[in-house]
Amino acid sequence: xxxxxxxxxxxxxxxxxxxxxxxxxxxxxxxxxxxxxxxxxxxxxxxxxxxxxxxxxxxxxxxxxxxxxxxxxxxxxxxxxxxxxxxxxxxxxxxxxxxxxxxxxxxxxxxxxxxxxxxxxxxxxxxxxxxxxxxxxxxxxxxxxxxxxxxxxxxxxxxxxxxxxxxxxxxxxxxxxxxxxxxxxxxxxxxxxxxxxxxxxxxxxxxxxxxxxxxxxxxxxxxxxxxxxxxxxxxxxxxxxxxxxxxxxxxxxxxxxxxxxxxxxxxxxxxxxxxxxxxxxxxxxxxxxxxxxxxxxxxxxxxxxxxxxxxxxx
Amino acid sequence: xxxxxxxxxxxxxxxxxxxxxxxxxxxxxxxxxxxxxxxxxxxxxxxxxxxxxxxxxxxxxxxxxxxxxxxxxxxxxxxxxxxxxxxxxxxxxxxxxxxxxxxxxxxxxxxxxxxxxxxxxxxxxxxxxxxxxxxxxxxxxxxxxxxxxxxxxxxxxxxxxxxxxxxxxxxxxxxxxxxxxxxxxxxxxxxxxxxxxxxxxxxxxxxxxxxxxxxxxxxxxxxxxxxxxxxxxxxxxxxxxxxxxxxxxxxxxxxxxxxxxxxxxxx
Numbered sequence: 117x118x119x120x121x122x123x124x125x126x127x128x129x130x131x132x133x134x135x136x137x138x139x140x141x142x143x144x145x146x147x148x149x150x151x152x153x154x155x156x157x158x159x160x161x162x163x164x165x166x167x168x169x170x171x172x173x174x175x176x177x178x179x180x181x182x183x184x185x186x187x188x189x190x191x192x193x194x195x196x197x198x199x200x201x202x203x204x205x206x207x208x209x210x211x212x213x214x215x216x217x218x219x220x221x222x223x224x225x226x227x228x229x230x231x232x233x234x235x236x237x238x239x240x241x242x243x244x245x246x247x248x249x250x251x252x253x254x255x256x257x258x259x260x261x262x263x264x265x266x267x268x269x270x271x272x273x274x275x276x277x278x279x280x281x282x283x284x285x286x287x288x289x290x291x292x293x294x295x296x297x298x299x300x301x302x303x304x305x306x307x308x309x310x311x312x313x314x315x316x317x318x319x320x321x322x323x324x325x326x327x328x329x330x331x332x333x334x335x336x337x338x339x340x341x342x343x344x345x346x347x348x349x350x351x352x353x354x355x356x357x358x359x360x361x362x363x364x365x366x367x368x369x370x371x372x373x374x375x376x377x378x379x380x381x382x383x384x385x386x387x388x389x390x391x392x393x394x395x396x397x398x399x400x401x402x403x404x405x406x407x408x409x410x411x412x413x414x415x416x417x418x419x420x421x422x423x424x425x426x427x428x429x430x
Numbered sequence: 431x432x433x434x435x436x437x438x439x440x441x442x443x444x445x446x447x448x449x450x451x452x453x454x455x456x457x458x459x460x461x462x463x464x465x466x467x468x469x470x471x472x473x474x475x476x477x478x479x480x481x482x483x484x485x486x487x488x489x490x491x492x493x494x495x496x497x498x499x500x501x502x503x504x505x506x507x508x509x510x511x512x513x514x515x516x517x518x519x520x521x522x523x524x525x526x527x528x529x530x531x532x533x534x535x536x537x538x539x540x541x542x543x544x545x546x547x548x549x550x551x552x553x554x555x556x557x558x559x560x561x562x563x564x565x566x567x568x569x570x571x572x573x574x575x576x577x578x579x580x581x582x583x584x585x586x587x588x589x590x591x592x593x594x595x596x597x598x599x600x601x602x603x604x605x606x607x608x609x610x611x612x613x614x615x616x617x618x619x620x621x622x623x624x625x626x627x628x629x630x631x632x633x634x635x636x637x638x639x640x641x642x643x644x645x646x647x648x649x650x651x652x653x654x655x656x657x658x659x660x661x662x663x664x665x666x667x668x669x670x671x672x673x674x675x676x677x678x679x680x681x682x683x684x685x686x687x688x689x690x691x692x693x694x695x696x697x
Contacts (some may be wrong), residue, residue: 256683368545
């Protein structure tokens with residue numbers, strides 16, 4: 117328990133450091149958002165009054181703490197470009213990106229774990245070999261290319277969905293979920309391939325160990341040894357991988373959202389990078405940072421459940 | 431015991447990477463056509479003997495553009511990996527060799543950065559310094575430093591207390607000399623295989639960023655941007671997306687196989 121609290125504290129400290137660095141970085145880059153908004157013809161008085169309105173004329177540290185405290189309260193600042201509160205701008209979009217990531221994650225876990233176990237149990241067989249070869253190929257296809265291929269196959273060829281016409285969840289929730297299956301598939305495919313490969317080699321690494329022989333000698337059948345003993349140990353690297361994948365998929369979804377024309381966090385981020393709309397970029401960066409740190413924290417907790425040694429050593 | 435088998439992954443990886451290098455060289459020396467020359471008569475022309483991979487929506491030769499795109503991907507990947515390796519060796523080497531508070535402080539920062547996906551880190555840097563080919567090299571390079579630094583550090587820590595290091599120090603070698611003349615060559619095999627994995631990741635990341643339109647800027651060709659452009663013409667001319675996509679996948683496959691072959695060989 118003390119460990120968990122310590123981890124929690126270090127998580128909060130990390131987020132504070134990240135938030136300070138992000139705020140500092142966007143403050144140091146040249147370019148005045150007020151001038152960018154008003155155009156170069158604006159009079160100095162107009163610029164000054166807009167800067168005062170946005171609170172840009174205050175000292176750096178005051179602005180940082182003001183931003184930080186309102187961020188914690190759920191006010192993420194004001195988007196210069198879209199002329200709206202960032203919270204309002206992002207609120208509907210977070211749900212879309214999170215749905216995409218969760219769907220892909222469910223696909224990865226539900227496909228790769230049985231497949232990895234299967235491949236390990238039939239090591240060297242024809243099916244195992246073909247799984248390994250197709251894995252190697254699937255890992256090499258970047259998600260946005262497989263996304264285009266999926267669009268071509270299911271959208272253009274089989275007309276399961278209309279390419280590029282996103283179904284909003286406010287209008288048709290079922291249609292939204294159905295549309296999201298295809299981008300989630302594109303995100304999931306290379307990760308499934310990696311996860312199968314990792315789980316397979318992790319199980320095979322455990323198999324010659326002494327505890328497996330002991331478990332057999334005590335009269336366990338192969339299935340019992342596999343599920344009660346081996347898998348518990350073999351899952352440890354897989355949990356690490358899944359945690360990293362979750363963070364990675366949030367970044368990957370930025371690209372996939374463009375392929376399938378999904379108005380999620382990624383599309384907004386790219387637009388705001390283009391328009392130099394820093395409050396929104398800062399907010400998205402902080403949200404993703406929070407997610408990454410939180411996932412790492414959860415992975416640590418799951419470790420402790422899987423592996424009692426971790427609970428003792430630290 | 432396994433019998434010795436010729437390592438198929440290594441061989442296939444070498445062939446694919448070799449082919450890629452040939453394409454890079456070909457693109458540098460002379461592309462069959464000017465990659466930017468437009469010909470209204472050849473819009474969406476299919477593959478033919480004079481235009482191996484057909485022409486795009488502006489009537490530009492796709493094969494020439496792919497050669498230029500592969501070249502650009504290669505430059506970006508080399509630049510990225512170079513930045514990652516050089517700073518990774520410096521930071522990881524110092525941390526691993528000296529240890530102590532320096533190690534603690536730098537590795538804490540490193541771990542925080544390492545947790546973030548590299549494409550995301552690169553996007554943050556790009557939003558600070560703006561889009562473009564050289565900006566992408568810097569952005570991805572910075573994003574690649576943490577993983578190299580971590581790997582070099584653990585390797586330096588392993589080597590630091592070996593006998594050859596101690597005797598080098600006894601003979602009066604300075605710390606810097608021990609680090610870079612004695613330890614570094616011994617760490618090279620490990621560094622080499624992560625360099626190749628780094629190339630693999632760099633190609634994927636570069637393609638993703640140029641697909642988003644923040645990498646190599648048009649009219650210069652890049653595989654990612656070609657894919658993004660081809661998407662508007664999926665109904666009309668699906669071949670436009672197949673060629674750049676397949677070339678990209680083969681590049682990634684080549685580096686992946688090479689890395690796998692090298693690790694297999696060591697076992």
